[in-house]
Amino acid sequence: MNERRKSPDFLNGVPELVLLQLLAVRPMYGYQVVQAIRQATDEVLDFGEGSIYPILHRLEDEQALTSSRETVAGRSRVVYRITPRGRERLQESAASWNRIARAVSRLLEAEGGAHARPAVAG
């Protein structure tokens, strides 16, 4: 119900949704996450690579992720793992996203859709 009122903000949660989804598949460190986003989205999602770290840190604060310093390929890196709470959040987040995506699709596919002439009063 209130989803409608919130709709102008809905894109703000997309990086979080993407990060949770990727980390639900396997634990990764930051650089791997960025590469995985590029591969998975055919580079459609384009953003400053550094910007994922503040989001990862917040998700960890919120206990959606855990992190640990591990040696990977001879170098020490911070590896992120999703938690049960993170999985629960991913589920809710994905459901919300699907609802919004369906709503937008319906709008675009509506009769007349993008080709409709603007209705002018009078």
Next chain:
Amino acid sequence: MLGQQWLDDLATELRRRGIPEARRRRLLAELRDHWMDLAEENEMSTMQTGLSERMGLPAHLAELAKHEHRKSGLIARYPAVAFLVMPLPTAVLSVVLFTLLLSGLAWATGFLTALESRQPDLPLTASTQFLLDAFCVTIRFAPFVVAAGLFAWISRRASVSGWWCLASCLLVGVLAGAFNCQLQMPVDGGKGVLSMGLGFPWSGLQYVQLAMPLIVGLAAWYLLPHRVLARR
């Protein structure tokens, strides 16, 4: 080294925005790792502008770090305190506030004055009795329902698990179930007594008192939008 210059610029921007030192160090360490990975794979331009383009401008990144740091509020970091410790004091405070509010209303509308100045040997009118009974019933339910709704709202705002909401509503519900309120009218010119307290064993009404905050809290949790896709 140009990469180091970018990191130094970022450190300055983060400091300027008041990001705590521990978080600042961690972000810089991970970005240094990231930068080394880029360098190893020869993907990075050696130009400072190339690095900023790839990683983000230091000022923009620092602003995002500040924004994200603010978003991860205390509730999400300490849910046990918020949802296991706070419900009881909140429910008690809610009862106090409701009592003050209803008493204030009774005073403001002249109801209290009329009650005090009535002939003590005359029975209460039906409407007066109804209002007094309504007060006792309201105080048994409303403060707890409001407290449960508040915790449902907080749990949605903080995007924590629904189990925390359930736990807090259950705590509020147990307190509500044990809550008793009785109003004794003055007899023979004496003073009336309003007594509130916790009591066991429970009567039938008290089980309803337990259930109401639970039902309302969980319904509110279900109906309120979660913020995962709506964060700023």
